[in-house]
Amino acid sequence: MSEQVLQYLSNNRDRLLEKLNGFLSIPSVSTDSVHNKDIKAAAEFLQTYLQDIGFENVEQLETKKHPLVYAEYNQAGPEAPTVLFYGHYDVQPVDPIDLWDSDPFKPEVRDGRLYARGSSDDKGQVFMHLAVFEAFMKTEGKLPINVKVCIEGEEEIGSENLYDMLHEKKELFDADFAVISDSGMVAKNQPTILYGLKGFTGIEITVNGPDHDMHSGMYGGAVRNPIMALSHILASMKNTDEVVTVEGFYDGVEPLSDEERKLIKEVPGEDYKETAGIPETASEKGYTAKEHTMARPTFEVNGIYGGYQGEGTKTIIPSSATAKITCRLVPGQDPDKIQSLLEEHVNKVAPSGVTVEVKKEKLSAKAYKVEPNNPLIQKAADSYTKAFGKETVYVRMGGSIPVVEWIEAIYQMPIVLLGFGTPDDRLHSPNESFPLDSYDKGMETLVYYYNSIKE
């Protein structure tokens, strides 16, 4: 069954790549309103393509910002399951533009990689699904399963309108399971199933001291220093064993099973020391760097500022100091509860003589985890292995994809994270690229996978 479809993809490779290049040439940067017409153009590209393939109810759902492209295919028959395919057509800004070796919106192949903003994240991976749908329609006259397509234009700016729409139009997006290709493999050509993602929450702490910067000679010894107070607060939240010391932080976290430790150990990991350029790694006591990164919650100070930051010396007691903190959470941790625990802790340990403000970050997400032995996951792993000729590894990732948590929370549907990116893709950075290997074998994987669902 798959042979014909794969043959079609092979025969039409140049034309399809040309078509993808057209899609990548549209600078659909979502954060800058100067690109609103490009956003519109990218949405129209998708709308036209979906219509051409033979999708029904193809439309651009208007939001407060950028349209969401929606489409349905219901001709696989009432017996066939329905998949919700999610992706996004917006891209990150390209600054600093002078660090690009070629125009980010003039796709160019060098050394087997397709260089362009969005080639990996996520226009390239979205296109692969559509090309596979086209191939099925052109060869078999139908898709093996029913499909709902949801491709948004605001992923890089927080997916706020998608969040509302998922809640408001529940039937529209309801399906038997979801497939998302917006992630990567742990190494090039290493089939990788993401079976867990971390949740996310954050706070910003501001310590307010004197109502203006004070002369350190006149007031040193009388006025509490807000930077020092903030340092004491931060130091009380995580110790140098990398253990979070906020009471209740680990409550409900399931212990890491021997089986999972083994799974994690088998993942071909990257050399953190080399990638980060650090003398040695630092992980939670009792866990390896890979275990902590993939499966244990983290607490990071993302930024800090206060007082004089220029050249030389300015002898002041500054009026305030601020730190930005985000945590990555694992199953069993509720983001809202963690936020409250952090806030309570800060208020409890704040020294006298200063006032402390805790701002809770709005965006938060629960961790996501699916059982690796779920049949939908197993089929994906088998398809991967068949296409790439290598055993699939199962990975929990330190990152967060909020839409995954939302879909799970609202619909309780299994979500299959089929990512084809590689660690060298330079997402969000200059010289983003995507290996054509991944492009070809990834589409082959999708052909096997969509075919396998109905079996």
Next chain:
Amino acid sequence: MSEQVLQYLSNNRDRLLEKLNGFLSIPSVSTDSVHNKDIKAAAEFLQTYLQDIGFENVEQLETKKHPLVYAEYNQAGPEAPTVLFYGHYDVQPVDPIDLWDSDPFKPEVRDGRLYARGSSDDKGQVFMHLAVFEAFMKTEGKLPINVKVCIEGEEEIGSENLYDMLHEKKELFDADFAVISDSGMVAKNQPTILYGLKGFTGIEITVNGPDHDMHSGMYGGAVRNPIMALSHILASMKNTDEVVTVEGFYDGVEPLSDEERKLIKEVPGEDYKETAGIPETASEKGYTAKEHTMARPTFEVNGIYGGYQGEGTKTIIPSSATAKITCRLVPGQDPDKIQSLLEEHVNKVAPSGVTVEVKKEKLSAKAYKVEPNNPLIQKAADSYTKAFGKETVYVRMGGSIPVVEWIEAIYQMPIVLLGFGTPDDRLHSPNESFPLDSYDKGMETLVYYYNSIKE
């Protein structure tokens, strides 16, 4: 003897004030080369005035930056002692200019205060000495003591060239004692003798982690966070009892005697809570805010920065974090030794996985303290009391005046700090002013004082 001189000052009050206003109208801002011609004009004003009064060897000593105005008066006779009078004619910048209620370089009297940049720090106080010298010459035909005048143009930018000149031209500046009016009284019309100043040293700590900002999802749990490491380092240097916990920091510090505690208690202090707008003061355990501020060493973080400081969230582990630290020192503490202790401490407590850089600040000074019962001090106190009609208080100050330490170190001469400023003068800030009360009674004090020296 003093009557005639005081009468002269009174008869010529308007003219002298007009002359001071001319001096204050010159924007002699030393930090900005755009004002180089104004610096020159201010130096020329002083040169001309000193020549007109009758000083000898009046000259502008050229330096690598701004000239130092030098003059001598040797006609008081070989029996009379020689005083080195130090002051500075440069001023701080005026930014933010829109917070000034009147032009900083168009002096204006409002509610008994003379508003202008430099009116208190230090052009106004320098002028008072020159006006008193003029009054002596015009009425008595001579000064009561021999005088060396040293008025520099780089005090607000670190006095670097004066430092070199004091070392290179020792004879030029040598004298029996020094008088400096570049400080203030603890309250308006409260005669105040500064008998101690703190020393000064500083370091800058930079914690380097990964060689670029890392994604907190991918690397959180493997890479030590430099901000967190810096917080642990800082928190280990001073505890929340405001005790410095760097080993050896207090070695050699003389304990505060009961007598001195009594002296400090008697100083009419300001309300730190009110001035700073803080809920309560925070001082070293076992000491009052006034004791700590005036007579105990301090440790302040003046500034901190690292990672993301913009709006919202950026989920990174930053590549580095930096803190600027300065300490105010008391007698018994050597600035170089303290700097080394701080550096050793930082290196000792730095956690693994990061590298730490300690930059030692160049400018440093030892603390200065003179015995309050030194006869030169006693005469100053008596003159003060006679002019202001109030007992003089003896104060140790938290601030540092490096030139005081240099003069003491090089010449071992007693230094009399006769300040006439008030806490409301807003030095270095918009709306700097100087009370005309202080101006009149201050000159009266100087007349009594210079007359009393020869007795």
